[in-house]
Amino acid sequence: MATHIIEHIFDPWHTIAEHQSKTSCHKQFGATATFIGTMRDFNDSADVSAMTLEHYPAMTQHYLDKLIDEANTKWDLLDTLIVHRIGEIKPTEPIMLIACWSAHRRASLDACSWLIEELKHRAPFWKKETTPNGERWVEKNTNGL
Template sequence: MAVRVQTADFDLSTEIAALRAQDARIGAVVSFAGTVRDMNDGASVAAMELEHYPGMTEQALEKIVAQAAERWPLYGALVVHRVGPLAPLDQIVLVACTAAHRGEAFAACEFIIDYLKTDAPFWKKEQTPDGARWVDARVSDDAALAKWADR
């Protein structure tokens, strides 16, 4: 299980290959890659800056990954989250999970990204034609998180 917060971009193929390297038990690899959109809430987005609280952010991500590993029999999990200035099309986050079967890997990957969106201390500021704005939490992110309470 690994968590990284970094300014540098990441290569999906390299990260996935490293996660599953030489582990013949793995029958499923599920990944999610989030990218910067050029539109948000009806406004054009020219750039985004992600801020975090060093140390606290990594601990929060590690806790989320540990919770997923308690719920599902994972062989590995990886979260790579970028911070700093980003432009549309840039990768923001990678969540990847390995397991014996796809069900566990899909569920764990979705669980991790749902919790990351609500519980990890990241702050987003977008540059729009009307100036800079901080991005508030979405109701849809809270709804996605709520579904895990019953599972």
């Protein structure tokens, strides 16, 4: 398992491939589920030209580790990777990545879905958007639909 909080743009597909090439479970996994969050150029009825992600470093790291530990108690996972950006992000850039590896599909699919929802509600990150009317803090998550 690994968690990375990074300040630079990254290629999620390359990151997944690189992590997978080094995982100790490379002969056991039969399923990989991934979620990649990407920045949109709109939100809440406004154009968004940039976004800045702030976080509470020690608590964020603690909660990402905790979420992976909890996922491991719920599902039979072989490996898990979470990458999350902080700092300034532009539209089309990836914000975050979750990847789960398991022997069979259900564990990785369910764990990946659970992890993104829990991360959005528990990991202390905050988004500030740049719109034509200035900067504004995102006050709540979308419902995901």
